[in-house]
Amino acid sequence: MIDENNEIILGVQGLTHHFPGIVALKNVNFDLHKGEIHALVGENGAGKSTMINIIAGVLQPSSGRLIINGSPTTFQNPSDAQQAGISVIFQEFNLVPQLSVAENIFINREPTRFGMIDWKKMNEKASEVLKRLKIDIDPRLTVSSLSIAQQQLTEIARGLAFNAQVIVMDEPTAALSEREIDQLLSIVKSLANEGVSVIYVSHKLEEVFKVADRITVLRDGVRIITKNASEVSEDDVIFAMVGRALIHGRCPERKLGPVVLSVKNLNVDNFIKDFSMDLHQGEVLGLGGLMGSGANRVIEALFGLRDSYVDELTLDGSALAINNPRDAIHSRIGYVPNDRKKDGLLPDLSVKHNISIGIIERLKKVFWIVAENEQEITETYVNKLNVRCTSINQRILNLSGGNQQKVILARSLAEECNVLLLSEPTRGVDVGAKAEIYSLIDSLVDSGMAVILQSSELNEFIRLANRVMIFSSGQVKGELTGDQITEESMMALATRV
Amino acid sequence: MTVAEKQIKKFSVKLGWDLLWERYGIATVVLIAWVIAFFFVPNFRNPDNMLNVIRQSAFVGCAAVGMTIAIISGTFDLSVGSTLALSAYLGLMVVSTTESVLLAILVTVLVAMLIGLINGLLITKVGISAFITTLGMSFIVRGLSYIISKGGEPVRYNAKAFIWWGNGSFLRIPIPFIIFIICALAGWFILKKTPFGRYVxxxxxxxxAAKVAGVPVQRTIIFIFIIVGLFTGISAFLIGSRLYSAGPGLEPGFELSVIAAVVLGGTRLAGGRGSILGTIAACLLYATMGNILNLLHADAFVQRVAVGMILLLALSIEGIRQRIFEHSSRRITTLEIEPNSNEYQGGQA
Amino acid sequence: MKKFLVEFWKSYSIVIVVIVIGLVLGLLAPRFLTKDNLINVMTNASLVAIVGLGMTLAIASGNFDLSVGATASFAGCISFSLVPILGVPLSIIAGVIVGAVVGLINGLIISELRVPAFIATLSMMTIVRGFTLIFTNGRDLYLFGQTEYKILSGQLILGISTPIFFAIGIALLFGFVKKYTRFGRHILAMGGNLSAASRSGVRTSFVLWGIFSIVGATAALTGMIISSQVLTANARLATGLELSAIAVVILGGTALSGGQATVIGTLLGALLISMINNGLNLLNVPIFYQELTVGALMLGALAVKMQKGFKISSLLRSRS
Structure with a gap:
């Protein structure tokens, strides 16, 4: 446990940061002791990323200061932060795919001899680092040839490669398996024992309580609490994060109708083999599994985003072929993608245009769009889904994550789909909007829609799904219904090899 | 009102100025330039001179309408210069042998559209990037026009019915400008009022995301390049008529002038934003600057420098504004939204 | 050595094409394989190769430079006019410096004013051409009696011309820079993942300035060599050089998306185009077929390359 009198290695005082029109951080204080693991938690948009970017020298704060080893410091750029002994492992991949593992580890710190890059030494040193972390990757491989998890580990190795006093980890376990996570957490602990200080950013509270000495919670750019980990419970932290206690709901009774969508022997990418299912009207079918288990591929294949081969695909009893998203939309199948930014948003377009894009051809007369119809339909859905925007002509990028997600949902609803494919429908969405989306799904299903749900949050299945199929390495390991759907039972199936 | 809502409000006000500049900035600059020139540049206010300015704006202008659509969709076409030369040349050949202006118009425009179609097919079906496809096509088409002309002798033809299109007027308004405005209206209609425009x-x-939302991406891109061809063909016909002649060496660097006009008009090179109004204004601005410099007896060489400077200045404004906002520090552009992508966009072009 | 072979193997397809086309041309036009003609071919290849090598670095960093043609002619004219004052050697050096300064301005506009490279260098192209026109008043500059200047394009040793030495020398230098210097690795890192590079502390602005200065210098060298061939410099020199230079780089196998570069490929790309042009000449094919060939080659090469990832690329990310 941390000694209160231990020296403060990194201090943050009165940190405030503005983005155009948004206050990302407000007068935040934070300190980090030597050899401490200090967890920084908060919801998306709470200001964690901004704070890390300031500590990393990527951003310069609007006001407030950093104190390193007792003396106030400003970082003009990431090099300054590195020189001060701060190493940051960013959440999104920061690797250069065309370069080798060793080069990525030593980028901007390449060992040189007579001004030339010393490849032999670089590869050797990289091997040492990887060995120390028990990571089995050849440092000479190019990063683009690695798996996602290997890339994540490379990222971590880079953060640890030089003798940093402070290591900042931003959601380091997002792509890792259970075993790799345990391995990483033990590395973090041993680093702390060696006297390295760690800022551990995560929203997985289970992990946080496993490693952290202290926990700081941010909400809306403001520091809510800083407590010793031993003095708070998980519920306290959640309360601080969301401002109220979470309601752990269960799925309401679902009234199932006839089979709407029937899939026989779906094969995708040589990975999903002979997947079959029947989806009923009024049903929420969950497809679960750990990252890379294949649940997401099934959904993408059903929407025509992946090449697939299927023995029989019927919708309302009649056979259909789906080769691309257009086919799917014409068959009244809707899709809400998991990566909203990459696959969902049309960022420069207005709320109205984002909703109407899928039905724009139905709105035309001769060959022009009938503006009144478009206005009317989009307004209907904006009101129905309670999208908060200043006007439907507002650019979608200026909306909060939750409202953006509602717009994407509205797009599918405007298409009048009967089957809705939802992939991570509440990713990057704040708690309030989350609850709204859940009750929206409930009411859609009540009115006869069929939903296939894929999520990495097990709670979401418990709350929404009346039936869950759990995938592991491309195969369905089991099916759970009703009260059988618990976190434990789902985890047990998901980790079965 | 919640905190988030307040933030959104403030944010949109902030963006408002950007949008205003993006939409009306260049149009305002043109108006100011005209007002200043009207009072201070001798002979500018002469109606014949002003009519000449708008006539000059049309030749790049028609092609720029098509290019605006292409750039809004995130591609561009480097082959329009060569296409211009080939189709104008063929058009003059046709009119000088058959004496049918209608046939000349058809040939000019159809040849240009055919080249656009080939571009579109190569980009979507073979999967070569638009930059390389249209760069390669520019070489091929330029070569073709030299081959067809057997070495580059221009064709001449000056029957009145033909040269009227480039040199004539209707109620004193230059014909090319009328055609330019018709093209611009058509372009505006396509972009703003049709499903196709929404797809662009x-x-x-x-x-x-467009693909996921059910947009027929490939078909749209093919059509975009055909439309670029159409408008380039119209420019080609007007230029051929204006000059009474066309050779394979016609208007070198035309493609870059067209792209420059579109970008100066506020259309974002990365795609997703832009307007025809801006393009019209930018074409007028170029023509006006050229005219003013002429009237001030600046030589043609100074004009080139001035044109480049204007383009650079107009496009630096956003960057300078950003810098002032961030107190001189470099920023990485992906910070504002929390990224949740776990895959590389990378790979080969 | 092993790495060298790997690099070589990567661009093997173009090696085979070069050899095959060389043999075919040799069969069709026996004069093609004579020493004088081959040196001629290589000299012409070197002209584009020199600026193409600079362009390779720019493209590897995810940028490109449309102002090289204008810079080439500008540097040629400046250098010519300095000869009476500074003498030949110094005025050649001055020309290179002028090119580097123009390039540096490009780099500054891109990094400091945040104008995309495409637009920045496009504007600079117009501006620099305009300056050259003003400077020369639109007239040709001659160097009467200054045959010393011919050293840039003349034969050096064993009948091999200076441009060939320049091209090979610069290729070796850039190959080394790319592999063994931090500057070189940082170019690739920027092209591969710009935000990763800058977050890792790579001084992206400095690297950009360096890249564009180098491109400017190589453009200037090409411009002066072209001018020295006929001892004439003017503002119309090297029009279209920017597109030829990019074509050579792409043909050589450097990806337009950045992050990767092949110096040898660029040399071979230039050689291939020069060979075909020369061969067509020897076969009495009119000179205007040359542009068509360059375009067709480029599209053909890319089309073949694309066949591998055909499905995915045509679905999602087929465009630049």
């Missing part, structure tokens, strides 16, 4: 914007702002 969607592909430009996020191609993957």
């Amino acid at each position: 914007f969607s592909i430009g702002t996020n191609e993957k």
Whole structure:
């Protein structure tokens, strides 16, 4: 446990940061002791990323200061932060795919001899680092040839490669398996024992309580609490994060109708083999599994985003072929993608245009769009889904994550789909909007829609799904219904090899 | 009002100025330039001179309408210069042998559209990037026009019915300008009022999301290049008529002038944003600057420098504004939204 | 050595094409394989190769430079006019410096004013051409009696011309820079993942300035060599050089998306185009077929390359 009198290695005082029109951080204080693991938690948009970017020298704060080893410091750029002994492992991949593992580890710190890059030494040193972390990757491989998890580990190795006093980890376990996570957490602990200080950013509270000495919670750019980990419970932290206690709901009774969508022997990418299912009207079918288990591929294949081969695909009893998203939309199948930014948003377009894009051809007369119809339909859905925007002509990028997600949902609803494919429908969405989306799904299903749900949050299945199929390495390991759907039972199936 | 809502409010006000500049900035600059020139530049206010300015704006202008659509969709076409030369040359050949202006118009425009179609097919079906496809096509088409002309002798033809299109007027308004405005209206209508136009914007702002949303991406891109061909063909016909002649060496660097005009007009090179109004204004601005410099007896060489400077200045404004906002520090552009992508966009072009 | 072979193997397809086309041309036009003609071919290849090598670095960093043609002609004219004052050697050096300064301005506009490279260098192209026109008043500059200047394009040793030495020398230098210097690795890192590079502390602005200065210098060298061939410099020199230079780089196998570069490929790309042009000449094919060949080659090469990832690329990310 941390000694209160231990020296403060990194201090943050009165940190405030503005983005155009948004206050990302407000007068935040934070300190980090030597050899401490200090967890920084908060919801998306709470200001964690901004704070890390300031500590990393990527951003310069609007006001407030950093104190390193007792003396106030400003970082003009990431090099300054590195020189001060701060190493940051960013959440999104920061690797250069065309370069080798060793080069990525030593980028901007390449060992040189007579001004030339010393490849032999670089590869050797990289091997040492990887060995120390028990990571089995050849440092000479190019990063683009690695798996996602290997890339994540490379990222971590880079953060640890030089003798940093402070290591900042931003959601380091997002792509890792259970075993790799345990391995990483033990590395973090041993680093702390060696006297390295760690800022551990995560929203997985289970992990946080496993490693952290202290926990700081941010909400809306403001520091809510800083407590010793031993003095708070998980519920306290959640309360601080969301401002109220979470309601752990269960799925309401679902009234199932006839089979709407029937899939026989779906094969995708040589990975999903002979997947079959029947989806009923009024049903929420969950497809679960750990990252890379294949649940997401099934959904993408059903929407025509992946090449697939299927023995029989019927919708309302009649056979259909789906080769691309257009086919799917014409068959009244809707899709809400998991990566909203990459696959969902049309960022420069207005709320109205984002909703109407899928039905724009139905709105035309001769060959022009009938503006009144478009206005009317989009307004209907904006009101129905309670999208908060200043006007439907507002650019979608200026909306909060939750409202953006509602717009994407509205797009599918405007298409009048009967089957809705939802992939991570509440990713990057704040708690309030989350609850709204859940009750929206409930009411859609009540009115006869069929939903296939894929999520990495097990709670979401418990709350929404009346039936869950759990995938592991491309195969369905089991099916759970009703009260059988618990976190434990789902985890047990998901980790079965 | 919640905190989030307040933030959104403030944010949109902030963006308002950007949008205003993006939409009306160049149009305002043109108006100011005209007002200043009207009072201070001798002979500018002469109606014949002003009519001449708007006539000059049309030749790049028609092609720029098509290019605006292409750039909004996130691609561009480097082959329009060569296409211009080939189709104008063929058009003059036809009119000088058959004496049918209608046939000449058809040939000019159809040849240009055919080249556009080939571009579109290569980009979508073979999967070569637009930059390389249209760069390669520019070499091929330029070579073709030299081959057809057997070495580059221009064709001449000066029957009145033909040269009227480039040199004539209707109620004193130059014919090319009338055609330019018709093209611009057509372009505006396509972009703003048709599903196709909506697809153009969607592909430009996020191609993957557009595909997921059911936009027929490939078909739209093919059509975009055909439309670029159409408008380039119209420019080709007007220029051929204006000059009474066309050779394979016609208007070198035309493609870059067209792209420059579109970008100066506020259309974002990365796609997703832009307007025809801006393009019209930018074409007028170029023509006006050229005219003013002429009237001030600046030589043609100074004009080139001035044109480049204007383009650079107009496009630096956003960057300078950003810098002032961030107190001189460099910023990485992906910070404002929390990224949740776990895959590389990378790979080969 | 092993790495060298790997690099070589990567661009093997173009090696085979070069050899095959060389043999075919040799069969069709026996004069093609004579020493004088081959040196001629290589000299012409070197002209584009020199600026193409600079362009390779720019493209590897995810940028490109449309102002090289204008810079080439500008540097040629400046250098010519300095000869009476500074003498030949110094005025050649001055020309290179002028090119580097123009390039540096490009780099500054891109990094400091945040104008995309495409637009920045496009504007600079117009501006620099305009300056050259003003400077020369639109007239040709001659160097009467200054045959010393011919050293840039003349034969050096064993009948091999200076441009060939320049091209090979610069290729070796850039190959080394790319592999063994931090500057070189940082170019690739920027092209591969710009935000990763800058977050890792790579001084992206400095690297950009360096890249564009180098491109400017190589453009200037090409411009002066072209001018020295006929001892004439003017503002119309090297029009279209920017597109030829990019074509050579792409043909050589450097990806337009950045992050990767092949110096040898660029040399071979230039050689291939020069060979075909020369061969067509020897076969009495009119000179205007040359542009067509360059375009067709480029599209053909890319089309073949694309066949591998055909499905995915045509679905999602087929465009630049």
